[in-house]
Amino acid sequence: MAKMEVKTSLLDNMIGVGDMVLLEPLNEETFINNLKKRFDHNEIYTYIGSVVISVNPYRSLPIYSPEKVEDYRNRNFYELSPHIFALSDEAYRSLRDQDKDQCILITGESGAGKTEASKLVMSYVAAVCGKGAEVNQVKEQLLQSNPVLEAFGNAKTVRNDNSSRFGKYMDIEFDFKGDPLGGVISNYYVLDYSVSMHDNSFEQFIINYCNEKLQQIFIELTLKEEQEEYIREGIEWTHIDYFNNAIICDLIENNTNGILAMLDEECLRPGTVTDETFLEKLNQVCATHQHFESRMSKSSRFLNDTSLPHSCFRIQHYAGKVLYQVEGFVDKNNDLLYRDLSQAMWKAGHTLIKSLFPEGNPAKINLKRPPTAGSQFKASVATLMKNLQTKNPNYIRCIKPNDKKAAHIFTEALVCHQIRYLGLLENVRVRRAGYAFRQAYEPCLERYKMLCKQTWPHWKGPARAGVEVLFNELEIPVEEYSFGRSKIFIRNPRTLFKLEDLRKQRLEDLATLIQKIYRGWKCRTHFLLMRKSQIVVAAWYRRYAQQKRYQQIKSSALVIQSYIRGWKARKILRELKHQKRCEEAATTIAAYWRGTQARRELSRLKEEARNKHAIAVIWAYWLGSKARRELKRLKEEARRKHAVAVIWAYWLGLKVLPHPFFLPTVNSTKPSTYSILNYDSLPLALSLQGSEAASKGDFLFSSDHLIEMATKLYRTTLSQTKQKLNIEISDEYVHNRLNVPSHF
Template sequence: MVLLSKINEDAIVDNLKKRYMDDYIFTYIGPVLISINPFKQMPYFGDKEVEMYQGAAQYENPPHIYALADNMYRNMMIDSENQCVIISGESGAGKTVAAKYIMGYISKVSGGGPKVQHVKDIILQSNPLLEAFGNAKTVRNNNSSRFGKYFEIQFSSGGEPDGGKISNFLLEKSRVVMRNPGERSFHIFYQLIEGATAEQKGTLGITSLDYYTYLNQSGSYKVDDINDKSDFQETTHAMDVIGISSENNSMVLQIVAGVLHLGNITFKEAGNYAAVESEEFLAFPAFLLGIDQNRLKEKLTSRKMDSKWGNAIESIDVTLNVEQACYTRDALSKALHSRVFDFLVESINKAMVKDHKDFNIGVLDIYGFEIFQEEYVQEGIKWSQIEYFNNKIVCDLIESKSPPGIMCILDDVCATMHAVGEGADQTMLQKLRMQINTHEHFNSWNQGFIIHHYAGKVSYDAEGFCERNRDVLFNDLIELMQSSEIAFIRARFPENLNAEKKGRPTTAGSKIKKQANDLVSTLMKCTPHYIRCIKPNETKKPRDWEESRAKHQVEYLGLKENIRVRRAGYAYRRVFKKFLNRYAILTKESWPTWQGDEKQGVLHLLRSVNMDQDQFQLGRTKVFIKAPESLFLLEETRERKFDGYARTIQKAWRKYMARKKYVQMREEASDLLLNRKERRRHSLNRNFVGDYIGMDDRPELRQFLGKREKIDFADKVTKYDRRFKGIKRDLILTPKSVYLIGREKVKQGPEKGQVKEVMKRRIDVEKILAVSLSTMQDDFMVVHEQEYDSLLDCVFKTEFISLLSRRFEEKTQRKLPLKFNNTLEMKLKKENWGFLSGGGSRQVLFVGGQGDMPVLILPANLCRSASARDFQRTHVSPTGRPSLRSAPVHPELTSTPPRGLHRGLQNGGHKNSNHAANQRNSQHHGQRHPAPGNPTRPFLPSNGSQLKERGGSQQPPNLDCLKVPIKELQGPTDPQPAGLLQGGATQTCPKTQTAGAPVYSSSRSVCSPPTLSEDGTELTVRERSTARLTEEKNVFLCCLLTNECNSRLHHQTKRPA
């Protein structure tokens, strides 16, 4: 509103009205926030708005209380200064709700662990508890705070709320015993009657609302938009969260019920003295308070007075009249409620106590004062004077000592009064007229006086002024409560009655002055922020605007003067030293500290951002910046600097953590296989990549995963079916599941004939029973699951198993079972077709040998064999640093291979490749086979494939021994007679085996071996002597491929292992 063309009350009210009707309840006057009570729940207080305003500059988003709260929180963290917000406005303007939003926002944006979350819960739950015992319905507000509250949220140096403190003052105790028509007492009395269980009602003697004298005198029981029954449950829950024990919880409610029963005790005249009218009403309050019924009756109708004659003190029993007896009863009721309220505040503070204070943000819902022009004069800043109302003159009228103000005169009268009656009140009025009748903000009349406050004229009835100011609880009542059988009640009255009394007794007025002075001293240590709350109507209905009421509040809140000062003055002021600390990062000369005169340092920083000279002034100790845009320029430049440095630090940290993570993963993977499985040298020190198929660029594979599912591992593998037929699959591991993705041709529809990705299997990590591996150098593994198992050939099995083990332990809180055996059992899936579809199992047998890689062979008798050579023993662990490039294992492996042969390195790329050890060419990924451990050794080619050397040709080798005669067992889509299993052995031909290489055969093979002629050719089926089929287990045999057989085989390009 600083930009309004006209600055008067009418223009301000019209602007506020337009925004209010459009549901914009917040408006800025510079940094001051104006809040209008909408009398309905607005939609912009959710998590979306919290995220929007967190860390944003004030001008980036519409005015909002979250922006002010975020500004306080950030200033506290950046400047290391305590902050406070002063919320002002009349009853019903929304001060308490505004305070709740501030505390809720800070609770959401600040981090922390379980302890911090506990403090946050206490901060939020303290509101409904204190409102139950301290709020009430008034004519102008259904939930009016009848006490003052200053709430401090204490933070650690890291910005986490780790403590808090509540300072309460000016509780309206008189509301317990009396109130105006149409109003209610404190909410807790109505909550207890409506929300107590049947058992609680029986124990506490709870009946109906109109039964209790303290509640039925105003005739108001129900309140719109307030559900006393549900609020009672919230109140008791808040006590549990804060940490009040169930026993103390019951005691609090017992005292509340006892106060209600005390109010039903009435008195009658017995001569000139008071007597209890119906003694049956004494029983329940005496029972609930744990005191003797006769003693209660005695203390309500009489009291002891001390008479002093010289040095002798004599106690005299004085019988009270009806008026005095009622006063005594009400004084006890007010004292009980007040001390229970103090106990609740004390319990909240104990639950949030911390040993030391770092920073805090205070929230005060009371009117605050700003110093407008005095600071400009003190600092020597040029500016035009603006007239405004200074409320100090009214404060002096109330509390000044010389000349005496109203409170001083009131205390003097109370110190000399000896009886309850009208005499003391009239004496006070006479003294006020004599002392301050000429004051411009004071007027008197027959029964009271008038004070011209900032909010307007307020009339005070003098009747009962002196008695209420004395605020005396007679020693007889304290002694009575100290005799209670209930320890909780005795603890609420800790006074030492035998202590020597010195000076005047404390009055209500003196308590107010002390609390106000303590509050001001606390606020002076904080950086203040302001919220002005406006109540738009008296009907408490949404979208109802009363022009005259709004204008009155605009006037007494001083909004016009505030706008004029903000427009003519400076939007920002800061002490030189704090300004330098905040913006030191802008230049090299000022970072980390400015060396030299502070004023020159500030000037240097302002010039570094090219700020115009007319946009700032330098005072004696402070810098003043005129326009908010100039301040935003400084803040944006500062944020960019921090952002750049943060990115550099973040980059270095991520690099360090990534290296540390992969070293740790290698070590964990090594520990899994240490002394249990033989390893290749290169597999010990290679890098772990995780995603070997580029999932970020493969939406056809991503479609099978969750939207935000993280990829731990992805690679192409070979999966073997029941007939040991190798099929290509994509193996993907996420924190939740293991996926096997295959490809199939579409058989019908517009995409008929196209090859599409299909999810062949999904296994939840926690449902994996075990993983089986051999003890040799191979890449086989069997993933066991309840339904059926999967035999996989994975080059990077160590990395996969390491990640799978970690995810399995996270899900199940136990280690992944790893089985090592040279005979692996594989449970088959039950199918509904074919003669081999009956489930059962298969075995994979491993034998040692002298080859480089284990190889799957399908000879004529359907028995397979492979062997493994020992490159690295099982007890060897990886070195400290991962190698960035794979290196040859032995010097002899670096020799030039035969012409026409392609070399490969195990578990790494080609030796001369520019890529890292684990990078592979994605173009040939689908067709390539694993590389052998020895680059000079050839691969077994696919069926019918022939490779030629550069500049010449070779005769194809005789591989008839590897042909599969039984086509129905091999399958129509099998492209080769022999599948390759990666790991550490090359293929062999049984015809050329040496004597030293053991050969294993199945005791019950799938079919009988074929009959061969003398030249080695296969006979026809008709010429076979026998052909037997069985559903018994197939046995996968492994044997050695000799050098003689290797020399006859052509090499085929494979992917690195």
């Protein structure tokens, strides 16, 4: 979303009067009261037409931020509230867009804020011009020149903590794009009195002379600007009566009988020259001048004026009377360096110092007397005035609110004195001698169009025609305004204030109308919203009811479907159960029949088995008896032969029991082979050699410790017969039983 641009006109939210031209009634008291009222509300800037009055606040104010620079950039001078940035922007745009040389004159007494005002002007110009590297370098040099100048030419005084002891003229050159190219700084007379406080003397005299010249050119250029604008707009020019201070300037700078000319003459003449002889000469030449006053003059009107000492003279400047102490005029006007000092400085090794004192060069000794300080300053002022007359002037009048250099203090007597010697009231009178207020047709129509039904809310035709219709509708007297080519001119501030009062009342009526329309719109919007909401709620309720009914139908359908599926399933289940019972019955019958057949077969087999078992038992009993008889015989033989092992066994292939059996020591019988089956529970066979072996066959042994038993037999045989047994491990072997081979 684009940011909304808020415009504040000079006439909006005014604290006092933003432009002194609109002050009513106009006098010294109302002028000071208006400045004080604005000063108390931190409004330190006030206009007199295109002139800016700046009151030193002696503190920092948040009105110089980059946002403020953007607010005043490319704006009409009267479009926003008074500010030094408005004048800076007007001068810069006239220079850049119209190719008109501009000058900004900043005047005021010591401590009024002239140096700070010049810094603000330069900082604004630096902020709005180009941004290239070279341009930034030039801007930085211009901005950094202020600290250098202040270091050489400023000092702390009783009246000002940063008092400038010289006047400076800064000439900044711009290219066609409005970018600064460089600058030249010229300085004027250095003031000793800024350091040491004393009575008005030569320094103050030449300063007041400069102020008189600036006031003269100010009035001339202001009237010239007014006349040019009237001619440009096609308004009839009327003669304006004003005080012309040219007579005061002539009293000071006249080449024949001016004060500076007589001072130079007195300094150059032979003989005894003192300040008293200079005053006597003034009394002779200037006694009849209406702006010169001296107690020792030929005129007897000041003989009894005790406020005028004998060693002083008084000049009635445009800002008031100023008393000058004549002491020191001659010496300060000479302002000469001793020749030996100039020669010593010229002999310095530093090039810069040497260039500053060319008169010390012995090869270029000039016997001509150097110009005096007064003549130098007069020539500098003449050059300055000539330079200013070729440029479009802009003015900043600085005012010092108090002598304490403290914030929030406004001394009316001090401000009144400055208003007088700056000629601000005279400036206002000159400005409002013709038309007090002027404004372009477009902003004028935009501001006051709500006062006429034909122009509100939109005017379709030219802006001038709209303003004419507006003023005719309001019945404003014709002599109170004039139509220019691009502006409307209003003669009396009361007419403008009447328009503002009507506008304020109309804005209140429009605000009431807007509130009424807004409340109606709000109620209608609320009603439409409620109606729309009711429709939405009803639609949603109907939807909910239909959804609920659908869910009920769906649930009922599911119940019905489940019942039908259950009925079908039960029918099928009954059929399956009947089929299963039939199959089970058939299986049971078949099983019973097979069982009967099996039992019959079993009875038959049992009968056969009983018959066979009787035979086997008898045969086994016979074999057992035979084996026992043989065992008994062997035991007897073993006891006789001191057997070393005990064996329990069955003869003729019966299982060898795990009982100890002691092998007898038989010399004629030599075991030849051990055969060990590769099974844990099968027997060990011992093959014998000899006739006895042939008659008895192989021995079979069974033991849970087969390896240990074989080892024991091996060691016993080795110890008895001194022969090694051959041990074979196999899965089967051939057993000789009574010369009958049997396979195991």
